[in-house]
Amino acid sequence: MNTPKAAKRICFDRHLPGHLHVPHRSISQGPTMAARAIAIRNRQWTKGQTLEVSFRGGNSTQQDMVRTIAPEWCKHANLKLAFTNKPSALIRVSFDPNEGAWSYVGRDNESIPTDAATMNLGWQDKAVILHEFGHMIGLAHEHQNPQGGIRWNEAAVIADLSGPPNHWDEATIRHNVLDKYRMDQILGTEFDPLSIMLYSFPAEWTVGGAGTQMNKDLSPKDKAFVGGPQMYPGVGVEVLPRLNVHTPAAAAISQPGEQDVFVFTVVRTGTYVVETHGAVDLVMSLYGPDSSSKLVATDDDSGASRNPRIEASLTPGEYRLQVHSYGASASGPYRVSVVG
DSSP: OOSHHHHTOOOEEEOOTTTTOOOOOOOOOSGGGOSOOOEETTOOOOTTOEEEEEEESOOHHHHHHHHHHGGGGGGTSSOEEEEOOOTTOSEEEEOOTTSOEEEEOGGGGGGSOTTSOSEEESSOOHHHHHHHHHHHTTBOOGGGOTTOOOOBOHHHHHHHHHSTTTOOOHHHHIIIIIOOOOGGGEEOOSOOTTOTTSOOOOGGGBTTSOOOOOOOSOOHHHHHHHTSTTSOOOTTTOOOOBOBTTBOEEEEEOSTTOEEEEEEEEOSOEEEEEEEESSSOEEEEEEOSTTOOOEEEEESSSSGGGOOEEEEEEOSEEEEEEEEESSTTOOEEEEEEEEO
16 A cells, blocks of 8 residues: 555455345434544444454564554544454454455454454555454445545556456456445445545546545544444443343433443343333344453344344343444434343
């Protein structure tokens, strides 16, 4: 990414099958939502979650670069990275120079078998590490923003990316560069030319010869977006509300994309029912115990009147419950309870 040759190194944006085929959600354009990057819907981790990261190969210099650079996101997003030697860590970084640079997006990482990497850094510098960890926390390619305004010289893009170092076929090139996301696939709308999620493209790749600049750091919009209500608010200051087992609590979704997160403690092993009640169409995910980051279960409409309901056998420990609205117009009060 630092030289004309590196500008042609584009990361492979990996998605699980079907994850881009989601129902439409429009985005509020109010004044509090002005600073935006883009993120793919329903891929966010739980705010405040600790994500374990391990390495599959790589030398000490490569690993130390990741340990030093990747946590830059956590200064702005309410997430934590815990570097570990566990082979089963949720995020597993490899360094194969023949595999290019790529990462699965957000919670897609939970579905990858533990014997496989979830990210590869085939080349390393600050920009590449921040970019790939941006994908890992749920961000999309900024050049595929539907309001990006980039007019591609498709023949030039295909010719360059068909050769070294990518050697991509046309379908892959269209998936990673030329195609735009639909508005119903993403959170955020405004194109950010300074985003770390935007690559430096040579002028000859665009109609009219207007390339994009090289971005080495998180932009102001990157920082504001990942710390905003649609992603991971509350960095450094948030105390999560606590649920008491057998005592329902009142809550509310106040704006599109907002996620509520609660914690509760299980004292003894048993079967527990976690559910919401109200008129809001909600989605619920349960993580734990403690800081394991393990997804226990997720649900949409198993409860009454399109409310989510999770019934699961839980062992002692602290659990996090994430609740968010299914659609942009779904807002309002609800009640949440844990019974066991």
